[in-house]
Amino acid sequence: MRRSGPLRALLSGATATALAAGLVALGGGGALAAEQAPAHAARHMPAHVVAPYFEAWTGESPAALAAESGNKYLTMAFLQTAAAGSCTAYWNGASTQPIAKATFGRDIAAIQARGGNVIPSFGGYSADTTNTELADSCTDVDAIASVYESLVKTYGVTRIDLDIEADSINNTAGIDRRNKAIAKVERWAERTGRSVQFSYTLPTTATGLAPNGVALLRNAVDNGARVDVVNIMTFDYWDGATHDMAADTKTAASGLHDQLAALYPKKNPAKLWHMIGVTEMPGIDDYGPEETFTPQDAVKVENWAVAKGIDTLSFWALQRDNGGCVGTAGANSCSGIAQDTWTFSHIFEPFARGIRAGIGIGID
Template sequence: MSAGLVAVGGGSALAAPDSLPAHGKPMPAHVAAPYFEAWTGESPAALAAASGNKYLTLAFLQTAAPGSCTAYWNGEAGQPISRSTFGRDIATIQARGGNAIPSFGGWSADTTGTELADSCTDVDAIAKVYESLVTTYGITRIDLDIEGDSIDNAAGIDRRNKAIAKVQRWADRTGHSVQFSYTLPTSTTGLEANGVAVLQNAVDNGARVDVVNIMTFDYYDGATHDMAADTKTAAAGLHTQLAALYPKKSAAKLWNMIGVIEMPGIDDFGPEETFTTQNAVTVEKWAEAKKINTLSFWALQRDNGGCVGTGGSDSCSGIAQKTWQFSHAFEPFTSGGARH
């Protein structure tokens, strides 16, 4: 797995409701939540409305420099975890019945020592950052995108999972709802050994992992892929791996721990890895049938056909498509999930 999910600086706000809930609503059992590139200066609430998405994963949070225990949006010191940064956008999304999922890490942070648990050696301080997102924004899930150097940083992995466990004990004491998802690279047959090790360490630390999102793109194996078929085999492999980690969970509960993240159109590797609009329809139907937890893609700003033939762009899919076609293909999953 290579390029993965990348971030560089920026942010935005939108005039909207001033009230954020003290205790947010738990996430649906089945949710579509594309990634939003938080550095572009665009409004997540505005793009959520335009694209029809009720839930967005906001990427990314990281420290401004290695060694710091303070997380900022996009690693920018002018964008702290506060109402002034994305607060009104998140309140607007919540007022429409959805929510935001803040995401830590990504390729850029994970390869520069600025992923929070890689940067900060104080478990209590890491936990306080996670808690601050819950109390500041009323969010109920935090995503941890661990790849690059971070997925092999044993000390960071252990600190992160210890912090998750502390936050979960805090949430139980204070009546907050908070889930944690891990976003991890995958092969076409499941996690590599280092991804499994991240989850094993969570088990060892008593940290509950609610969702494992696998990045079903950027396989970098030189083969031409049917991206929908590979999503299915990667998820089936993950299901087997989760069964070994969580032997007391039923097959259905294990499927409901799984999320998949697609990259619409031509991904970073090239045309051999092209996720088509028909792939999106196929994957959504499969996700409903398997009752997985989360459908996502990188990223909302790519969900347009503005650069046919261009691979790996942050602002377009590289294929001919209608604007928001991937969002609309995945949209039934959230409402459909409520029926299960």
């Protein structure tokens, strides 16, 4: 994911300090493999997940904001390496924030105690353009897999997200290493009786993935890496058009469904729809007013998501779910439109129970 200009990820701790905005990727460290499992038993992910992205570099408490907004699940952005060539991942790319209970452990345990969980996310635009996305940075497949495993062992998470875009989505060597590492972790999880899912968060056109996104998934198939969810970023199209954001979410997902059908010919339509996730950007995205996702759009998307039976609804990002900067495009901390705080969280919340949203907003 993104932030300023065409960037699809907020900046990491080190990057955020230097550049003061943007998304960052998470990375892990294999040195923590021996850490004790968290107190709260890991739960399987539910059939329908609402998991907005949480900007982990802000210093805010994910558990507190999850409780305030009513979200049981959060996607934590991001993990990445501190420097290109490293195989050690940190939250926000900051060496002071390793994958350890001391970093976010209390917050994650609190979220789990309330019946939810977090989805650690690697990558994002900042990491994907600086060679600090874990599989771009590290050339050792075993080391990459150890980082993923350390997240499961340390925090008791059951899904890991990989936000691959910009330079990373064209890095064929990194793609191949990442998918080999996914397959390795999945074999480890099966041997040890753990539940671990992987989602890919990818940029999209209004009609489906670009060829490089399809190629990434084809490589996963070829490597025997199970991809549980393909989560498309249905915003920041950068195509010069004015978009009906709800309608284009539906056409983008329909195109993805057809692409998945070609990749997974043994899956029926319902299973293919259940491999799909969508991530919106509430309010005015980085492109500008031509790409504005409104509460009315959110209701339409939530109702469509229930009807289609997709897996995940998300948005970038939880800290933007308020109306504190009307008229501002692509802000980190507000949507740029007039809205009550947590409007988008409340509209998406019924999806987790398979219920269509209403909230007094007209739908079609």
